[in-house]
Amino acid sequence: MLAIILSILFPLNSFATGEKNVKAGFIRDGNFFTFINNEEKQITNTGKVFAKPKWSRDGKWLLYQNEAPSEYQDNEIQVEVWAYNVETKEKKKIFYNGYSPTWAPNKNVIAFNDRGILNISDFTQFYNIATGVNSYTWLPDGSGFLLSSAGVLRPDGWSSAILFTKRVNDNYNDIILFGGVDHFFTLPREIGINNNKIIAVYADYFNFSPSKKWISFIVSPTASWSMDSNMLCVISSDGKNFKVLDEVIFEVGEPKWAPSSDTIAFIAGGGRIVFGFKNKDLKVREMPVSGTYTPPNYADLDFDWVTDNSIVTSRIEEKEWSNDFSKHPLPSLYSINIDKNKQVKITKPLEGYGDYSPQYVETIDKLVWLRGSSITDKDRTLWKAKPDDTSAEEWIKNVDAIEFYQGDLNN
Numbered sequence: 368m369l370a371i372i373l374s375i376l377f378p379l380n381s382f383a384t385g386e387k388n389v390k391a392g393f394i395r396d397g398n399f400f401t402f403i404n405n406e407e408k409q410i411t412n413t414g415k416v417f418a419k420p421k422w423s424r425d426g427k428w429l430l431y432q433n434e435a436p437s438e439y440q441d442n443e444i445q446v447e448v449w450a451y452n453v454e455t456k457e458k459k460k461i462f463y464n465g466y467s468p469t470w471a472p473n474k475n476v477i478a479f480n481d482r483g484i485l486n487i488s489d490f491t492q493f494y495n496i497a498t499g500v501n502s503y504t505w506l507p508d509g510s511g512f513l514l515s516s517a518g519v520l521r522p523d524g525w526s527s528a529i530l531f532t533k534r535v536n537d538n539y540n541d542i543i544l545f546g547g548v549d550h551f552f553t554l555p556r557e558i559g560i561n562n563n564k565i566i567a568v569y570a571d572y573f574n575f576s577p578s579k580k581w582i583s584f585i586v587s588p589t590a591s592w593s594m595d596s597n598m599l600c601v602i603s604s605d606g607k608n609f610k611v612l613d614e615v616i617f618e619v620g621e622p623k624w625a626p627s628s629d630t631i632a633f634i635a636g637g638g639r640i641v642f643g644f645k646n647k648d649l650k651v652r653e654m655p656v657s658g659t660y661t662p663p664n665y666a667d668l669d670f671d672w673v674t675d676n677s678i679v680t681s682r683i684e685e686k687e688w689s690n691d692f693s694k695h696p697l698p699s700l701y702s703i704n705i706d707k708n709k710q711v712k713i714t715k716p717l718e719g720y721g722d723y724s725p726q727y728v729e730t731i732d733k734l735v736w737l738r739g740s741s742i743t744d745k746d747r748t749l750w751k752a753k754p755d756d757t758s759a760e761e762w763i764k765n766v767d768a769i770e771f772y773q774g775d776l777n778n
Contacts, residue, residue, distance in 0.1 A: 386405065386731055386733070386751070386762075388730055388731060389402060389403070389404075389405070389728075389730070389731060389771070390402075390403050390422075390426060390453070390771065390772035391403070391769055391770060391771045391772065392419075392420035392422070392429045392431070392451075392769070392770050393420070393763070393766050393767070393768060393769035393770070394416055394417065394418075394419070394420070394766075394767040394768045394769075395765045395766060395767055396414060396765070396767075397413070397414035397415055397416055397417070397767075398410070398411045398412055398413065398414060398416055399411045399416045399420060399429075399431045399433075399451070401429070401451075401453060402763065402769075403453060407763075410431075410451055410458065411431075411433065413433055413434075413435070415433050415434040415435065416431055416432065416433050416434075417432060417433075417434065418431075418432055418768065419768045419769070419770045420770050421468070421469065421470060421770065422470075422770060422772045422773075423450075423470045423475050424470060424471070424472065424473065424474070424475065425475065426453075426772045426774070427452060427453060427454055427475070428450050428451065428452055428453070428470075428475060429450065429451045429453065429770075430448065430449070430450055430461075430468050430469075430470065430477065431449050431450075431451065432446055432447065432448060432449070432468065433446075433447045433449060434446055434447075435447055437464070438463055445463055445464040446464055446465065446466060447460060447462070447463055447464065447465075448460070448461040448462045448465040448468045448477070448479050449461060450477065450490075459490065461477055461479070461488050461490075462479060462481065462486070462488065462493075464481060464482075465479035465480065465481050465486070466479065466480045466481070467479060467480045467502070467503070469504070469505065471505055471509045472505050472507060472508070472509045473508065473509035474509065475489075475490070476488065476489045476490075476539075477490075478496070478503065478505065478512070480500055480502075480503065483498060483499055483500055483501070484496075484497070484498050484500065485497045485498075485500045485503055485512065485514065487535075487539055489539070494539040494540075494542060495542065495544050496512065496533065496535060496539070496542055496544075497512070497514055497531075497533050497544065497547075497548065498544060498545060499516045500514050500515070500516065501515050501516055501517040501528070501569060501570070501571070502514075502515045502569070502570060502571040502572075502573070503515070503573075504573035504574070504575075506532070507575050507579050510534055510535065511532060511533050511534035511535050512532065512533050512535075513530060513531075513532055513551065513573055513582065514530065514531045514532070514533060514548065515528050515529070515530050515531075515569070515570040515571065515573075515584075516528065516529050516531070517568055517569050518556075518566070518567065518568040518569070524556070524566075525556065525566045525568055525589075526556065527553060527554040527555060527556045527566070527567040527568070528554050528567055528568060528569055528570040528586065529550070529552070529553045529554070530550075530551040530552045530553075530554075530570060530602075530606070531548040531549060531550060531551050532548065532549045532551050533547060533548045533549070551606045552602060552606045552609060554567040554570065554586060554609075555567060558586060558598055558600070558611050559598060559611065559614075560598070560611060560613060560614060563596070563614060563637070565586070565587070565588040565596055565597070565598060566588045566589070567586045567588075567598075568587060568588050568589060569586065569587040569588075570584050570585070570586050570587075570600075571584065571585055571587065572584055572585045572621065572622075574622070574623075574624060575604070575624075576624050576629040576631070577624055577625065577626070577627050577628060577629060578629050579604055580603060580604050580629060581601050581602070581603060581604065581629055581631075582601065582602050582603075582604060583599065583600070583601050583622055583624065583631055584599075584600055584601075584602070585597050585598070585599055585600070585615065585617075585622070586598045586600050586611075595616065595637055596614055596616070596637040597614070597615050597616060597617065598611050598612075598613070598614060598615070599611075599612045599613055599614075599615045599622055599633050599635075600612060601631070612631070612633070612652055613633065613635040613650060614635060614636060614637045615633055615634065615635060615636070615637075616636070616637060619634045619636075619647055619667070619668055619669060620633075620634050620667070620668065620669035620670050620671075620681075621633075623670075623671065623672060624672075625672050625675045626672055626674065626675055626729075627675055628653070628675045629653065630651060630652065630653040630675065631651070631652050632649065632650070632651045632652075632670060632672065632678055633649075633650055633652075634647050634648065634649055634650070634667050634668070634669075634670070635647075635648050635649075635650050635659075636648055636666075647661070647666035647667050647668065648660075648661040648666070648667065649661045649667040649670060649678070649680050649703075651678070651705060658705070658708075660678075660680075660703050660705070660708075660710070661682070662710075664684060664685050665682055665683065665684055665685060666682070666683055666684075666685050667680045667681065667682050667683075668680075668681045668682070668683060668698055668723065668742075669681045669723060669724050669725060670725065671725050671726050671727050672727065673702075673727045673734070673754050676704060676705045676706045677702065677703065677704055677705065677754075678702075678703045678705065679700055679701070679702055679703070679713070679725045679727065679734055679754070680700070680701050680703060680725070681698040681699075681700055681721075681722055681723050681724065681725055681736070682698055682699060682700075682701050683696040683697065683698040683721070684696050692740075692741040692742075692743055692744075693741070695741045695742055696721075697716065697719070697720060697721030697740075697741070698721045698722055698723060699712055699713075699714050699715060699716065699721070699722055700712075700713050700714040700722045700725055700734075700736060700756070701713065702754070702755070702756075713755060713756035714736075714752075714756055714759065716738055719740055720738055720739065720740055721738070721739065721740070721741070721742075722736050722737070722738050722750070723736060723737045723738070723739060723742070723747070724736055724737045726769075726771070727754065728771045728773070729773055729774075730771065730772070730773055730774060732753070732754070733751045733752065733753065733754075734751065734752050734753070734754050734756070735749055735750065735751045735762065735769075735771075736749070736750055737749055737750075737766060738750050738761075746765075747765075747766060748761050748762075748763070748764045748765070748766070749761075749762045749763040749764075749766045749769060750762055
C-alpha cells in the first residue's frame with residue numbers, strides 16, 4: 368500500500384546478525400535478494416526490480432516485478448511479473464507485462480491485471496477472468512474476487528467507481544469473460560468529510576478486516592488531484608453499510624487493520640508532503656468508535672500494529688517543506704498503548720538520522736525499521752529490536768524495501 372519513498376539505492380555492502388526462523392525478500396539497488404537462514408542471496412542483476420516482493424501462502428515462492436524494454440512496442444517499458452522458488456531456486460516469468468500481482472489466499476496461483484483484464488496463472492496456464500477492471504482483491508476464501516471499475520468522463524461530468532464480485536471455480540474453467548459478475552456497490556459521485564469532497568472516480572487498496580465483516584479501501588479522484596486528497600472508506604461485506612472515514616494521501620503509511628480485531632489505523636490529512644511535514648494525524652477507528660493519537664505540533668509518517676491495542680509509529684515535529692533536505696525534520700519511533708492512551712518515545716537515533724517505515728515481525732517478535740538521514744535518503748540501514756526497543760542493533764545495510772514471511776495467516 369502507501370509507503371513514503373522507496374528509492375533507497377546505494378552500493379554498500381550489507382551485514383547481518385543471526386535471527387532464527389527469518390525468511391525475507393528485499394530490494395537493494397534495484398535487485399531482488401532473499402534473506403533466509405541468516406544468509407543473503409542475490410536473485411537478480413537487472414537493477415530494475417521495484418516494490419516489495421510478496422510471499423506465497425506456504426512460504427515457498429516470492430513474487431517480484433521487473434522493468435524491461437517492451438517486447439512488442441519500440442521505446443516502451445514493460446513490467447514483468449516473476450516468481451522465485453526459495454527451495455528449488457527456480458525463477459519463472461509469469462507474464463511479460465502485468466500489474467498488481469497477488470497470490471491467492473488458499474493456494475499457489477497468481478492474479479494480475481493486464482490493461483484492465485484480470486488474469487490468473489497457475490504456473491502452467493493462463494485464465495482470463497474479467498474485463499474493465501481497475502483494481503481487485505481476492506475474496507478471503509479464494510473463491511473469487513472483489514472488483515472495481517473506474518468512473519468515466521461523460522458530458523455531464525465524471526461517473527463514479529462501481530464494485531462487483533465475481534466467483535470462480537477451483538479449476539478456473541467455464542469463466543464468462545464479459546459478465547458473470549454480481550453488482551456489489553456503486554459509489555456516490557461525490558464523497559467526503561463535512562465540506563471536503565472529492566469525485567469518486569477510482570476505488571483501490573482493498574483489505575478485509577480480521578472478521579471479514581468489513582472491507583477498507585481508498586477512493587481517489589483524477590490522477591493529479593489524488594496526490595493531494597483521497598478518502599479512506601469502509602464497507603460491510605454484504606455491501607449494505609458504506610462509511611467514509613477520513614481524508615488520506617498516498618505518501619504516508621497505508622491503512623492497516625489490527626491483527627485480530629476490526630480496528631483500523633490510518634494517517635489522516637490531505638496535502639502532499641512537499642506542501643509541508645504537517646497535518647498528518649494517526650487515527651484509530653474501531654467500528655464505530657474512533658480516536659486520534661498524534662499530539663499537537665507533530666505529524667506521523669508511517670506505522671504498524673504490534674498487538675490489537677498497541678502501535679508503533681514514525682513521528683516528526685511539524686515543519687514546512689524545504690528543498691534543502693538537511694533541514695527536514697527527522698523522525699523517531701513512538702510506542703502507543705491505545706487502551707491506556709499512553710505514548711512513549713522508543714528510539715533515539717544519532718544526530719542527523721531518523722527512523723522510518725516501522726514493521727512488527729511476529730515470527731521473531733521483533734520491531735524493524737529503516738534508519739536514514741532524510742525522507743529521501745538513499746543510504747538506509749535496517750535495524751531491529753524488541754518491541755520496547757531493548758537490544759536495538761543494525762541488521763542489514765542498503766535495504767530499499769523488505770517483506771518478511773509471517774507464516775500462513777489463514778490458519
